[in-house]
Amino acid sequence: MADRRRTLRGLGTALTVDLGNSAVDQAEFDRVWSRCAAPHATAAEPALTLTPDSGLESATQQITQALIAARAGRLLMFHAGGVADPATGRSLVFVAPGGTGKSTLTRALAAEYGYLSDETIGIEPGTWAVRPYPKPVTLAPDGVPPKREHAPDELGLGNAPEAAHVAGLVVLRRTPGRATATFTDLGVLDTIMAVTPETSSLSALPRPLHLLADLHAAVGCRLVEYGESAQVLSWCRAVLDGEAP
Incomplete structure (x- = not known):
């Protein structure tokens, strides 16, 4: 099975995003998030699993919220x-x-x-x-x-x-x-x-x-x-x- 985990970088940190069983297409996700793509993060980095009903727009909202939470108190x-x-x-x-x-x-x-x-x-x-x-x-x-x-x-x-x-x-x-x-x-x-x-x-x-x-x-x-x-x-x-x- 293809690895549906992706690592993004934003707000000065890395976030591992698991597309999971959402309907988000991997190729489309990689295309629109290309500016934030990063090498795979370590287990110590914050992680997010998309909700099953996620589309691309919902995924963006979840990713933004996760990055903000990860940088709270620092930025x-x-x-x-x-x-x-x-x-x-x-x-x-x-x-x-x-x-x-x-x-x-x-x-x-x-x-x-x-x-x-x-x-x-x-x-x-x-x-x-x-x-x-x-x-x-x-x-x-x-x-x-x-x-x-x-x-x-x-x-x-x-x-x-x-x-x-x-x-x-x-x-x-x-x-x-x-x-x-x-x-x-x-x-x-x-x-x-x-x-x-x-x-x-x-x-x-x-x-x-x-x-x-x-x-x-x-x-x-x-x-x-x-x-x-x-x-x-x-x-x-x-x-x-x-x-x-």
């Missing part, structure tokens, strides 16, 4: 998208709830820069190094349901650099039909209030609010309010290229 984790300059490692992190356009903006920029993730960004406390999680991208072809998983290569997304660090923290607020984008510096308290609901396992970290304040002191935070991603691409490129204040 500052945001519900966010992120891209990095492949030459310098300068990274933009887009913190936002679902449905606010962070995945669309991440994909648009990752066609030029390195794709870190469109779902979960893990940051090392103190160093602000980013641990990539280049998971499959879940979207509906041409915007028509049902959604399906797409390999980053299939979408032409760039590879994440080995060494990435946060250069800009962004809170996204999208209002369809908004004519222009605004970029507002947030103070430390407003930043903490805006990003805390979009964190994972924050309370598992020591002095978590101090940690968020330290991140703000290091890189600041901008509230970006916009209508369509095209309105903010130039500003994002300037930050990634080290040209924006």
